[in-house]
Amino acid sequence: MIRLENVTKVYPTSTRPALDDVSVEVERGEFVFLIGPSGSGKSTLLRLLLREDVPNEGNVWVANWNVGRLASRRVPRLRQRMGVVFQDFRLLPNKTVAENVAFALEVIGKPRHTIRTVVPEVLDLVNLAGKADRMPSELSGGEAQRVAIARAFVNRPLVLLADEPTGNLDPETSTGIMTLLERINRTGTTVVMATHDRQIVDSMRRRVVELSSGKLARDDSRGVYGTGR
Amino acid sequence: MIRLENVTKVYPTSTRPALDDVSVEVERGEFVFLIGPSGSGKSTLLRLLLREDVPNEGNVWVANWNVGRLASRRVPRLRQRMGVVFQDFRLLPNKTVAENVAFALEVIGKPRHTIRTVVPEVLDLVNLAGKADRMPSELSGGEAQRVAIARAFVNRPLVLLADEPTGNLDPETSTGIMTLLERINRTGTTVVMATHDRQIVDSMRRRVVELSSGKLARDDSRGVYGTGR
Amino acid sequence: MLFVWREAFAGLRRNLTMSIAMVITTAISLGLLGAGLLAVRTIDRTEDLYYSLIAVQVALDEPTSAADPDCSSPVCAGLRDELEANPLVSGVEYESRDAAFERFQRIYAGQSILQLVRPQSLPATLRVTMADPLRGTEIVEQFTGRPGVRNVVDQRSTVQDLFSFLGSVRNATFGLAVVQALAALLLISNTIQLSAFTRRTEVGIMRLVGATRWYTQVPFLIEAVVTGLVGAVLATGGLVLGKIFFLDRLLSGRLLANTIPPVGMSDLLLYVAPVLVVVGAVIATLTGYATLRLYVRT
Amino acid sequence: MLFVWREAFAGLRRNLTMSIAMVITTAISLGLLGAGLLAVRTIDRTEDLYYSLIAVQVALDEPTSAADPDCSSPVCAGLRDELEANPLVSGVEYESRDAAFERFQRIYAGQSILQLVRPQSLPATLRVTMADPLRGTEIVEQFTGRPGVRNVVDQRSTVQDLFSFLGSVRNATFGLAVVQALAALLLISNTIQLSAFTRRTEVGIMRLVGATRWYTQVPFLIEAVVTGLVGAVLATGGLVLGKIFFLDRLLSGRLLANTIPPVGMSDLLLYVAPVLVVVGAVIATLTGYATLRLYVRT
């Protein structure tokens, strides 16, 4: 489903590569934790998968797309099959919670009546049924994160990328989110989640890919967070 | 230093109060963890201290200012004596890392040469000495958070408010940040920190104020995160 | 599709003062263009009017003028026949001294110069209509100094002054229209850039969620085209008001009356207005498209 | 302080096309205002010119005109003395038939009407300069029909046409200037709102870090004032070009030559330009200030 072949990414203003000769393969339906200290390149890896940026060297494959070499006008189709939860939410500020979630469906041309039934279901799933008409600025950090998850998941993507989706959540809500992601994963969606949350990684016992200064440091099929601290 | 007297805050678009009759007092030089599940009102409490919003009922005192009743033109003076680390960083997007930190000094009219010596020191303290000329968009999440901390601390505030300053950090960096905040606290600065990080709270053994649905649920002088999960 | 229109009008509304300024500037620009077109049209009209009137006048000398009410004298008839035979000439008309005096009285009715002129000072004239009005000088050369001829005048040169006046007016309006159009172009381009800029985060997010470039950009284009069209309509309205309250008064004022033909409402609505609408829409679309291609990366 | 200027110019640069559009619109508006002021000035000048020239003309009858080269006949001398004694009259000048013919030849040099007029058809005239040009009709009434008088004409009324023409031009330029000023105001106000809007996150953060309202808003105000000033300078430049390439040609063109006095460069630079600079700066400042108070909350 996802394959990185010797991928290197150097940001123009930076001297040290953010990703350095990384090769990883993720099968369809896998659940992968992406860990590593701050600045180790986790977000960068996810950005390459989404074609927010292109690698300097190596190839990035998602499904059958060679993401790094995709023509710009093909990019929307790729993204329509992926769901993303960003570290900083990235909700549309002028749309309500429900409209934000609906947008991911509008973009792929889903008919109105489908949207009207699917959106409330998904909001219910993330425990935000009562806040459908709030604007993003009127949400707490954790609530905004759950809206972002709802939007990423609503169009049943092939791959779901999540960049620290529990970063701003209390342990209880985090557990809820993880249960949700597991459920999504069980429907066949490949999930790649960058995280710092030791407890979650340790308790779930899924595949762990660790980056360190842009290099692949570890790839355990049933890993824990690590030995530090 | 900080005193909340029966403070209630209801957002216009919301039915349930975000803060409900909360009374707390924090002495000069204290270190307080503010905990509670997502949406319990932590950020709201900090917003009231900073006069980003005013309470519907009750009084908020910071030093000798009655914050809720302060004339608008006095607000800048209040804020100049406080340092804040926001949940979403809030760095100035068109200024470099160094300029962002310098801005907090410019605002209080510090002379140029002072700024030129103090800023690199503080950046060194948060381990960002090499990234002084980066733009905020070129930072990883954790790096941005450290810039925010540097800016909040650079003008030696009376009170430092931090809204989940370790939310996006790996355990190691988190420990570094906490050491930093403790050091700042030892210089006499009152620190109020909202967090979800169980490990940090449990290991530091400081005062813990817990909110639950806007109500004060607990106030332990040497508390732990709680019993859940 | 609905989304696209919703966004376009939201864009215009979101920034109402900006939209108004943009529409006004576009309207003034198009209005000036329209005024220039009207000047051109009027010049054409005036030329038509004068060219049908303009003739080479062969004034006859005193004896012939005094004695010949119908050009029956051999001198007059000879001149007339010769003129009629000339291939440059399309027609010849005889105006006797009495007829000339009557016309003079008509033209200068109520003006003090009338008191200075008596019938005896006016000559009888052969008014020669030219097949090609530009070649009047040839007739002048041919007939000057002939027996019975007092002098020969080509009226064309006297009308030239009027045309140079109208030409100046046209150039000035076109000049202003161009400067103003520059402002309008910049404004339209700018509004789009700004719309795109203020919404760059939003559009960026949309693109990340899988929206196509077309989907996010068409609203901006519609904003531009609507501006162009509304501007054209307002410009036409402004010209109608200008015609009624300024031009009609100016041209019926005594200084210019009977020298410049009035501007017809039909010229305005059937000739100028459609041009403005088309120009407004096309320019706005092109500006919008170019701006999106060149400046809007997201 | 340095910060403030840095931000203001960064603001203008950040949005260059917008700034240009804003400056052009302001310049055109001020330019039209200036053109209107010039028209007013020209009307004043023309009035001055004509009021000093305008006189009541007492034309003498044929016998007196024919016989009297220096107003020495009793009829003429009597009329002159009586006029000079009249308190409404500030001066009387005698123009003999020959002098009148010379002047006529001078004014209409090269025009066909010259051929129609002979000395005999022109009367000798007493040109009466009025102490109060508006009361010419009283002289007309008093002297019409007196022995030796052919007729009495108050020239003022004939000049009225010219003034109504100039008045129309003035009204049209002022009208356009007002509409354009509206656009300029909206644009300035809007640019500030936009500057503030695009920077609202930034300004919000600055305020949270303790910046005062003044500190964050003054850059916007400076942007507006700079626009107003640059607009005024460009407007003046445009008027200078307009004067050289349009107005001078128009007024020296034969249709209007010798009827409207030319517009002097000193009028433009010493009278109109300072007004434009002051108006531009003041309006921009007020607009900026009002916009910040009313629309910019942060």
Ligand SMILES: Nc1ncnc2c1ncn2[C@@H]1O[C@H](COP(=O)(O)OP(=O)(O)OP(=O)(O)O)[C@@H](O)[C@H]1O
């Ligand atoms: N746009 C950019 N321009 C230049 N350097 C960048 C840019 N984005 C990230 N970097 C650098 O690349 C490195 C990796 O960044 P990345 O965001 O991938 O880290 P991360 O693992 O997501 O960290 P965190 O856990 O703090 O979010 C960092 O050193 C960062 O400074």
Ligand SMILES: Nc1ncnc2c1ncn2[C@@H]1O[C@H](COP(=O)(O)OP(=O)(O)OP(=O)(O)O)[C@@H](O)[C@H]1O
């Ligand atoms: N501007 C607003 N308008 C309306 N409701 C708001 C607004 N801001 C916050 N709320 C609501 O107030 C409640 C408390 O929000 P707050 O941001 O204080 O929570 P929090 O404790 O910081 O949560 P988190 O840990 O998720 O950041 C939430 O239910 C939220 O939906």
Ligand SMILES: [Mg+2]
């Ligand atoms: Mg990251």
Ligand SMILES: [Mg+2]
């Ligand atoms: Mg919060």
